[in-house]
Amino acid sequence: MPVEVRLPTLLRPAAGGTTTVTAEGSTIGEVLRNLVGAHPGLAGQVLTEKGALHRFVNVYVNDDDVRYLEQLETPVTDGDEISILPAVAGG
Amino acid sequence: MTVARSVLDLIGNTPMVDVSSLSPNPAVRILVKLEGQNPGGSVKDRIALSMVEAAEKEGLLHPGSILIEPTSGNTGIGLALVCRAKGYHLKVVLPENVSSERSQLLEIFGAEIIWSPGSEGSNGAVRMAQQVAADHPDWVFLYQYGNPANPRAHTEGTGPEIWQDCPEVTHFVAGLGTSGTLLGVGHYLKDRNPDVEVWAVEPPAGEMVDGLRNLDDGYIPPIFTDLGGPDLLDRKTIIGPRLSIEWTRKLAEIGIFAGLSTGAALAGAARCAESIETGVIVIVSADGGWKYLSSGAWTGDLDAAAEEAKKKIYF
Numbered sequence: 494m495p496v497e498v499r500l501p502t503l504l505r506p507a508a509g510g511t512t513t514v515t516a517e518g519s520t521i522g523e524v525l526r527n528l529v530g531a532h533p534g535l536a537g538q539v540l541t542e543k544g545a546l547h548r549f550v551n552v553y554v555n556d557d558d559v560r561y562l563e564q565l566e567t568p569v570t571d572g573d574e575i576s577i578l579p580a581v582a583g584g
Numbered sequence: 585m586t587v588a589r590s591v592l593d594l595i596g597n598t599p600m601v602d603v604s605s606l607s608p609n610p611a612v613r614i615l616v617k618l619e620g621q622n623p624g625g626s627v628k629d630r631i632a633l634s635m636v637e638a639a640e641k642e643g644l645l646h647p648g649s650i651l652i653e654p655t656s657g658n659t660g661i662g663l664a665l666v667c668r669a670k671g672y673h674l675k676v677v678l679p680e681n682v683s684s685e686r687s688q689l690l691e692i693f694g695a696e697i698i699w700s701p702g703s704e705g706s707n708g709a710v711r712m713a714q715q716v717a718a719d720h721p722d723w724v725f726l727y728q729y730g731n732p733a734n735p736r737a738h739t740e741g742t743g744p745e746i747w748q749d750c751p752e753v754t755h756f757v758a759g760l761g762t763s764g765t766l767l768g769v770g771h772y773l774k775d776r777n778p779d780v781e782v783w784a785v786e787p788p789a790g791e792m793v794d795g796l797r798n799l800d801d802g803y804i805p806p807i808f809t810d811l812g813g814p815d816l817l818d819r820k821t822i823i824g825p826r827l828s829i830e831w832t833r834k835l836a837e838i839g840i841f842a843g844l845s846t847g848a849a850l851a852g853a854a855r856c857a858e859s860i861e862t863g864v865i866v867i868v869s870a871d872g873g874w875k876y877l878s879s880g881a882w883t884g885d886l887d888a889a890a891e892e893a894k895k896k897i898y899f
Binding site for chain 1: 814
């Protein structure tokens with residue numbers, strides 16, 4: 494099932510320059526792997542070589558950080574909004 | 585009522601108030617701990633005092649010592665207050681896009697402001713402070729993001745206060761900045777009752793992320809990793825400025841004048857309340873509304889106020 498993934502500014506050049514891209518998958522892991530497959534420039538930026546989430550990347554499904562849901566196994570259903578954001582400081 | 589010898593003795597022991605009338609689930613109570621009641625006006629007075637006292641114990645501070653700290657405002661204001669009371673000089677690195685009330689309060693308490701680019705957000709302030717501290721090894725860099733005295737202020741203060749006032753707490757919800765409040769209170773409450781859930785609320789990274797040149801400019805506070813933040817948190821959710829302002833306004837309607845991050849925490853609590861059958865949610869109100877009056881958050885059109893908030897750092 495195709496879902497829309499919102500990219501941060503600094504990852505857009507590697508994905509054709511657009512704000513959102515479409516990728517297939519029924520889990521976050523599948524969506525991200527397919528995303529990197531379609532845009533090889535994103536390799537190593539979103540997922541590490543071992544396939545884990547990049548340390549400084551947060552991925553959200555409908556505003557919830559997937560690290561605190563089921564991580565890469567977090568299910569994705571039709572209409573879900575996925576966004577990728579770099580980790581930044583608050584305080 | 586006793587008379588305090590110093591304003592610093594008034595830090596902590598803040599009141600908690602029931603705001604369950606705003607809960608979307610009648611079987612879920614929501615309580616707010618009002619950290620705006622601290623003398624410097626925010627929860628950060630606690631960590632300011634805790635970090636300065638820890639540095640004093642280590643012999644790092646002497647009369648007239650100079651301290652440097654990156655801050656989006658509240659930690660700086662708390663530190664400025666503590667430094668004034670104790671006779672130290674404070675320099676803060678502050679992003680340009682904080683509300684004018686924050687910089688004014690810092691100046692009232694005698695802090696010197698070093699401005700960092702607004703487009704780089706708190707990350708930029710942290711980087712600049714690290715550079716300035718490296719250039720001035722005689723200055724004391726407390727570094728709230730990596731100082732264990734930050735979460736300790738909450739393990740020894742905020743957490744026990746919440747437990748004393750509300751041992752029936754089932755969920756704790758607070759904003760994620762340095763992560764000190766969430767870690768300190770979270771660890772304390774889970775030690776008392778492992779079933780307590782800890783939810784973090786964060787603002788959307790928004791425009792400040794546009795200033796990042798590459799992912800490795802990203803930043804995770806060292807205390808978050810060192811103190812097991814990823815294992816401690818049960819949920820982390822983004823609340824945008826519009827929703828934050830909506831809930832800040834709802835609080836005002838019941839007579840509670842709180843800052844915008846309190847609205848975000850309350851919106852997170854509402855999301856939590858909708859997802860559980862029954863429970864008692866405690867949230868931290870990091871500060872009062874005073875420093876945000878210039879943002880127009882309570883007056884006028886909600887969309888315009890939300891647009892204005894997007895340009896500012898309010899956590």
